[in-house]
Amino acid sequence: MLGLDRKDFRLMMFVVVLTLLAPFILNPFPEGSGLAQFNAGYPDLMQRFVIFGIFAIGFNILFGLTGYLSFGHAAFLGVGSYGAIWMMKLVTLNVIPAIIAGIIVAGIFAIAVGYISLRRSGIYFSILTLAFAQMSYALAYSVLTPLTGGETGLQIKPTDRPILSNLQDGEIGRANLFGMDMRQSFELNMGDWLFTFNAGYYIAAVVMLISFYVSIRIFRSPFGVMLRAVKSNQTRMYYTGLNARPYTLAAFVISGMYAGLAGGLLVAMDTQVGPERMFWTASGEVVLMTILGGAGTRIGPVLGAGAIKYMENILSKINKDILYEWFAFLPDGMTDFLVAIVYPFVGKGWHLTLGIIFMAVVIFLPGGLVEGGQRLARIFGRGKTKEADATQSTPAE
């Protein structure tokens, strides 16, 4: 169906259900209970899940299929964001043109960067992309201030008068989709539970589902097979009379456009952008997401993006008081001891947990969470589960 075989279609449906019901699934604990802080079903975070999911899906098309490890992918996200916000500031507050502008600007930038960087492979390629990203960051921070707003970045201001949006005098423009405000939410109270359905989230989710569908089609297409050939043996490809570079460049540009799409969506949600979005740690983050979930698998990057964003937002909120509350039932000495042990790993130290999990994944599970799911499925002998057929595991290279 939809040009997918049965396995892919099942996976696709699984993701569709997961994203559409996310406000329920991510809010399993009742309001006001001790576990409520583990709820991730609020609009801001859910938007981030899907947007960074898109970013990671795009990165996976490059890294998972061709094996080219780009360490500067955040540059495309940032450039796309700048393109989108200018569209909003000047032309219209409707998000669709803004997102399209983000994709196009990032795509053009990716053609330029890819054309140069793809002349080299391996670590040289990583360093070249890193160099381009750091250059964009430094320029956005300093010289290009008239275009990028420098350190403060760009926001939509009361003085902005987009041509196509009829704004009253002094009215601050807000991002909308044909009049529907991105921040509009519908709240549903069910007993102790509160579920929020946010317009922005659902728009982002639909875009994510479309990009996920496109990425599956790319994985299954002859073009996708060609990219895998680049990864497994480029020399042999040359000897059979094929030039790998157009294929890798196409993959690079597609993946850059995905990043631009994610950047455009970020702007559509919070209508602001700053240069730190292009810093190399942001590029490192998308690498972490993809590896954590499982590079080269279809659903892995989305899982990885969700896991990291969840940790960033939820784990980092746990402080000492909350820990004391949790362990209060233990004898005093034990409580202090446990809090002292756990505290470095949560709150401000959540990066430590991230680093340890990441190392463990690279060492023991080169296929990421997806491979972990597969192994569990095999151990429990339930044959094929959803996660198990999510991949014909091709670990990162």
Place this chain on the structure above:
Amino acid sequence: MEAIILQILNGLDKGSAYALIALGLTLIFGTLGVVNFAHGALFMIGAFCAVTLSRILTLSREVIDESKTDFLGNPLKVDVPLVYDYFGEATGAAIINWSVPLAILFAIPIMMLIGVVMERGLIKHFYKRPHADQILVTFGLAIVLQEIIKYFYGANPIPTPAPDAFQGSFDFGAMLGFDPNLIIYPYWRIIYFTFAMFLVGAVFAFLQFTTFGMVVRAGMADRETVGLLGINIDKRFTIMFGLAAAVAGLAGVMYTPINSPNYHMGMDFLVISFVVVVVGGMGSLPGAVLAGFVLGILESFASMREVLEILPGLNQIIIYLVAIIILLTLPRGLMGKKGVMED
């Protein structure tokens, strides 16, 4: 003319740090074939060795000084560092004052140990894995090390001054016949540069003139054959990893008076150091040192006011720009060898 000399001098100390880190990276890459993204973290740990030593030296006990009183009339409590008890007041004060140079002795065994543990415990299992995996696992390790340091020492930079004897600046201009006060250069930076040159020289001499170094060089050229000759090359390479860690650590120790150490200094240097290694040519030791100094000096030239007036922002991007140009024109970097990381 004065401005040019001044910029060259300014570039030397940053270049020294780049060169030392890049040298260590290349040592590891050349011997073990591993791309070590945690090398910046080793530099950072070295810097924190200096911080730790100065904290150990200033460990104090509280003494009640009867001769002075605080504003309430109670006897004043004074902290007396424990070293005063062992060495007497004058020597003790001098030892505390010289904590950064002393940290060199303190850091060498620690860094060697960290390096060896890291190689035996983690890197060893990654020889057969693809380079991307090595990059990723060491990247994860770098995050972990950095967060551990952040937990124990906090997120703020910790000022660690140089000994009083090296405070102040040296008037180069007067020596070379220019007007005084035109070219002044802090003493500590001269020390840093000299120290870096000494360290680079020592590493090269060690590889060139000792039997151990000869075996290591042979192993770099053809590991398998050396192994077949009955030499335990793995053990020697492990020691080289420790040595590379020590070089990075010492670069960090001596850098503390120039820039107060903070937990993310390693990552800041790492990104540039990788660019340096690649510009110098993967696997080439002289290339790494040369590229380190060249890029350091270019960076400081690009931050001259005259240059910035013509090309604003150049100081921010010069290193990356040079890297892109060099990689596209000289595919193997300045002094890279054939057949290294070519696939």
